[in-house]
Amino acid sequence: MARVKDEDIALVRDRTSIADVISETVTLRSAGGGNLKGLCPFHDEKTPSFTVSPARNVYFCHGCGAGGDAIKFLMDAEHLTFIESVERLAGRAGLQLRYEETGGTPAPRQPVGQKQRLIAAHAAATEFYRDQLTTSGARKAREFLAQRGFGRDSAERYGCGFAPDGWDLLTKHLRQKGFTADELTSAGLAKPARSGSLIDRFRRRLVWPIRDLGGDVIGFGARKLFEDDDGPKYLNTPESPLYKKSHVLYGIDHAKREIAKQGQAVIVEGYTDVMACHEAGVPTAVATCGTAFGADHIGVLRRLLMDSDSFAGEIIFTFDGDAAGQKAALRAFEEDQRFVGRTFIAVSPDNMDPCELRLAKGDLAVRDLVARREPLVDFALRQVLSRFDLDTVEGRVEAMRRAAPLVAKIKDREKRPEYARKLAGDLGMDIEPVQRAVAAAGGGTDSRPAQRVPAQPADSPQRLVEREALKLALQLPVLAGPMFDALGPETYGHPVFQEVRAAIAAAGGTTAATGGAVWIEAVRDACTDLGAKALVGELAVDPLHVDGEADLRYVQVTLARLQVGAVTTRIRDLKSKVQRVNPVAHKDEYLALAGELFSLEQHARALRDQAAGGL
Secondary structure: OEEEOHHHHHHHHHHOOHHHHHHOOOOOEEEEOOEEEEOOOOOOOOOOOEEEEOOOOEEEEOOOOOEEOHHHHHHHHOOOOHHHHHHHHHHHHOOOOOEEEOOOOOOOOOOOOHHHHHHHHHHHHHHHHHHHOOOHHHHHHHHHHHHOOOOHHHHHHOOOEEEOOOOOHHHHHHHHOOOOHHHHHHHOOEEEOOOOOEEEOOOOEEEEEEEOOOOOEEEEEEEEOOOOOOOOOEEEOOOOOOOOOOOOEEOHHHHHHHHHHHOEEEEEOOHHHHHHHHHHOOOOEEEEOOOOOOHHHHHHHHHHHOOEOOEOOEEEEEEOOOHHHHHHHHHHHHHHOOOOOEEEEEEOHHHOOHHHHHHHHOHHHHHHHHHOOEEHHHHHHHHHHOOOOOOOHHHHHHHHHHHHHHHHOOOOHHHHHHHHHHHHHHHOOOHHHHHHHHHHHOOOOOOOOOOOOOOOOOOOHHHHHHHHHHHHHHHOHHHHHHHHHOOOHHHOOOHHHHHHHHHHHHOOOHHHOOOHHHHHHHHHHHOOOHHHHHHHHHHHHOOOOOOOOOOHHHHHHHHHHHHHHHHHHHHHHHHHHHHHOOOOOOHHHHHHHHHHHHHHHHHHHHHHHHOOOOO
């Protein structure tokens, strides 16, 4: 696999103004001390708690704990992957990224800059197809859209276009713009003809641009319009360096913000179904493109829904009520076990898809379809039981055997007993054999580990000093330097502070750090505890408790106070131990402890003198 070189990622962080990036989404105002504040884009709030530190190129929200650098902001705000965010920022900064191979099975190397060229080719093709939709030859395409309730505004909103009746009109158009034959072939926009010349992949078809999460067109879906077209009803872009059909969800560029905001994604089956849902007031609809909904699509939605053990997003599948739709729903239930979010199914009346439903009964009917959703597990169980004759012993037992694994797979453990009771009632059987069947299907136990809840540091005087020391290391590592590195995690009294201190060491220590977003993200990445990761973001933007600029004296005072607390704790423990030792029976141990205690008390006095003046 290829990855961006670390030094290029560091350069992107260094060349990016986080204030410029975030101000495109958040209105920022001065908060004093060089910081900026605004309303957090990641949770609802009325009082600004979202802090941006331009000096260190990081942000942190004191309300929800979100924090990081410009790369992390784009990942969360635009729902991009790490590499997509890096590439986006590199483009803004005019930087050329370099890639290198990592371990694993080597993938075909994508030449530097190829992705940008292919994206540019798709953008030009989108404009070409859109212009063709207004021509006389595109009348059938416009009629198709109109018959399904979509006028010119809708067509423009979704970028609909028309591939004209010509063998190489798009190819010639793009070649005139400077794109090579290899680029057009690699992008899937053109293909070699038997004669050896290059021809358009799509002809005489209505086309929809398919975009990725970042909004770039990466492929097209094309619908047959003419009876003499002997191709498939729908034809999609082939697999390419940009287009991976198992990852693509049509409409994700329009729906991503609402999916993240509402915690809901509606899965439909076609391009016009997505358009119909959005137009009807269901803006969270997306569709797969030429393939079944699968694990990779789940990965895309998980990023939007923040799907985790503590977040219950909704996935709503809409399927026809026919046999094919039922099969798709049961397959979705199998895949859904990868989700923690709740999953539902919405079956349209009279086997109508959302587009047909909107035409027949209006926008409200589409919204009602989604509102009337039922849990997918209920639907799946009903479909399984419908295959057996429950009036016979053999039918009931076989139905129990087939249904028990579905109950055992339910993610919410507290719901399993209730569904076992429901299954027993539906079967007309005693609860005990059904419970045994469910337990056997699930292996008898649930081995899912308990979630660790991050501890929050208390605001005692010593904890405030510990916070200040860590802030110095994160914000001013050059100043903190060897003095900070000389004091290990044991100097800190709180486990989360100890974790941050260990992460600073794992990131190379302050002696070798230069500061800024690169340093802060290195420390955050080294944290193994979620609470510590959040604390790093908070400390990176929290102002230091000093009038004016921090200097070497302030570092010395802070670190001396830090040590005073640790030494005082050690002295207290030693005094307790000395009191428990018999000075006659254990003379040597007593003298050793007393000597250590005397030495520590002297050290404590020296530290107090050094810390004189205070914070």
